[in-house]
Amino acid sequence: MAEEAKAKGNAAFAAGNYTEAIKHFTEAIILAPTNHVLYSNRSAAYASIHNYSDALSDAKKTVDLKPDWSKGYSRLGAAYLGLHNYSEAIAAYKKGLEIDPNNEALKSGLADAQAAAAAPRAKSTSPPSPFGDVFSGPEMWAKLTADPTTRAFLQQPDFVSMMQDIQKNPNNLNLYLKDQRVMQALGVLLNVKLRTATEDMEVEQPSSEEELVKKPEPEPHREREPEPEPIELAEEEREKKEKKALAQKEKEAGNAAYKKKDFEAAIQHYTKAIELDDEDISFLTNRAAVYLEMGKFEECIKDCDKAVERGRELRSDYKMIARALTRKGTALVKMARTSKDFDAAIEAFQKALTEHRNPDTLKKLNDAERAKKELEQQEYFDPEIADQEREKGNEFFKEQKYPEAVRHYTEAIKRNPKDPRAYSNRAACYTKLGALPEALKDAKKCIELDPTFVKGYTRKGAAQFLMKEHDKALETYQEGLKHDPNNQELLDGVRRCVEQINKASRGDLSPEELKERQAKAMQDPEIQSILTDPVMRQVLIDFQENPKAAQEHMKNPMVMNKIQKLVSAGIVQVR
Secondary structure (H helix, E strand, O other): OHHHHHHHHHHHHHOOOHHHHHHHHHHHHHHOOOOHHHHHHHHHHHHHOOOHHHHHHHHHHHHHHOOOOHHHHHHHHHHHHHOOOHHHHHHHHHHHHHHOOOOHHHHHHHHHHHHHHHOOOOOOOOOOOOOOOOOOOHHHHHHHHHOHHHHHHOOOHHHHHHHHHHHHOHHHHHHHOOOHHHHHHHHHHHOOOEOOOOOOEOOOOOOOHHHHHOOOOOOOOOOOOOOOOOOOHHHHHHHHHHHHHHHHHHHHHHHHHHHOOOHHHHHHHHHHHHHHOOOOOHHHHHHHHHHHHHOOHHHHHHHHHHHHHHHHHHOOOHHHHHHHHHHHHHHHHHHOOOHHHHHHHHHHHHHHHHHOOOHHHHHHHHHHHHHHHHHHHHHHOOHHHHHHHHHHHHHHHHOOOHHHHHHHHHHHHHHOOOOHHHHHHHHHHHHHHOOHHHHHHHHHHHHHHOOOOHHHHHHHHHHHHHOOOHHHHHHHHHHHHHHOOOOHHHHHHHHHHHHHHHHHHOOOOOHHHHHHHHHHHOOOHHHHHHHHOHHHHHHHHHHHHOHHHHHHHOOOHHHHHHHHHHHHOOOOOOO
C-alpha cells in the first residue's frame, strides 16, 4: 500500500538515506499518483542529494496537485534557489506567503533568495560570522524542526525570538550564550554533540567570548547551496486530523438531515465526509441507507460494495462490514421481481451472518427465503398441468405402482397447491406404502383446504386406525359423517373402531397387543395429560375403591370421554 511505502520513505529520510527514501517515495507515487505529499517528500529527498532539477519537477507537480498548500511553494523556492534561479525562487516564496503569511520558513527562504540575488551587486556591510551560514535561510528552521530536542523549543516564543535575532545578526549570538537552549540549537546546526554543561561542547572552543567574534580573513562571496527542508510529518498529521474532524461534522449534519427526511441534503453531507476521510466506511453505509430510503437501490448496492471492499483493506470492525452486506441484501430484496432475483439477496445476508450473527439479519434472511419459495410456487402454478399430473397419478395407482403415483401427485401439488384432491390421493398412496405419518399429514392438509371434502376424513381415519389410534380414528370418522351421514366408507370406519375399542374394554387383547397399545398410548400427549390430571387420578381411585362416587363421575360426559380414551388405549380395563 502507498501508506506503507511512504512510511518507509520517511524513515529513510530521517536516517539520512536519501537515495533509499527516493526509492520508497517513488513506489508510493506509483500506487497513489494524486497524493501531493508524496511528490513534496521526494522533492525534499532529491534536494538533499543536490539533484535540484528533479526536485524542481516534483515541486511543480506538488503545486499542480495542491495549489493552496504553502509547503509546495517552499519546495519550489528551494529547488529554484539550488538552481540559482533567484527570481523564480523569490516569486515562489512570495506566492507561498500569500497563502500562509505567517510561515517562518517561507519568510526566511524569501530573505535568503533576495540576499542571494543582490549579492553580485552589493557587498555585505556586516562582518561575516565565524559560524558561516548556519543561521541563514530556511534551512536553520528546518534543522531545528528535524531534531527532536530543538523541535520542542520552537513551541517557546522567547526561544524563537532569540533565534530570529541571531538570524538577523549572527554576531548577536554572544548575547544568548548563557541560554542552554541556544547552545543546544547551535550544536544541532553545527552537527556536533553537546555535553550537559552549557558551554561545554565536544569540539575545540575559543578560550573566551572575545574569540567568538574573531574571524579569519574574509573570503570572497560564495553562493550557498540551499539545504532541503525536512519532511514535516507533524503538518501532514495535523492536516489529516483536521480533515477527519470535518468529516465527522459532515456525518453529524447528514444524520440530522436523514432524521428530517431531507435525503438530498443528507447525501451531500455524507459525500463530503467521504471526500474528506476515506478511512471510515460508516460514511458509505450511511449514504447507502439514504439511497435505500429514496428507492435508488443500485446506488445503495454500489456504496455497500465499496464499504465492504474498503473495510477489508482497512480491517474495519466486522460489524460494520456485516451492516454493509445486510443493507445490500435489503436493496436486492426490494429489486427482486423473480424467484431467482432473491438468490443474490440471500447470499448477501448469509455473508453478513458469517461476519456478525445479528438477529435482524437472520430475520431478513428467513423472510427472503420464504418470499423466494412463495414466488417459485406462483411462477410454477398451472392448474391445467396439475390436473394432467393428477390423472397420471390415478393411472399408476390403479396399476398399484404407488411410488410412481406419488411422484405425479407431488407434481400436481406443486402446480396447484390449493387442490385438496391431490393431497387426498397422495395420502391413499402413502397408506398403501405404509408411510402412515406422511399419509396423516396429507389427509390433514386436505381437510384444511376443504373441510367439506369427505375423502379427507376417510384418508385420515384410515391412517389413524392403522396406527392403532382407534379413539382418534373414531372421532375423525364421526366428524366426516357430519358432512355426509350416509357415506358407507365412513360408517364402516366407525364400525371397525368400535369393535377394537370394545375388544380392549372386554380385555380380549392378547398380552402382546395390550403391551404394544399401552406403550403407544403413553407417548400420546393427550393420554399423558389425562394421567397427570389430579382430578382424573382421583376419579380412577374412586372407580376402584368408591363405587358410589364412581356412579356420580359417570354422569359427567367429559369425565366419561376421558375414561373411554384410557380404555381404548388399554390403560384402563373394565371388568
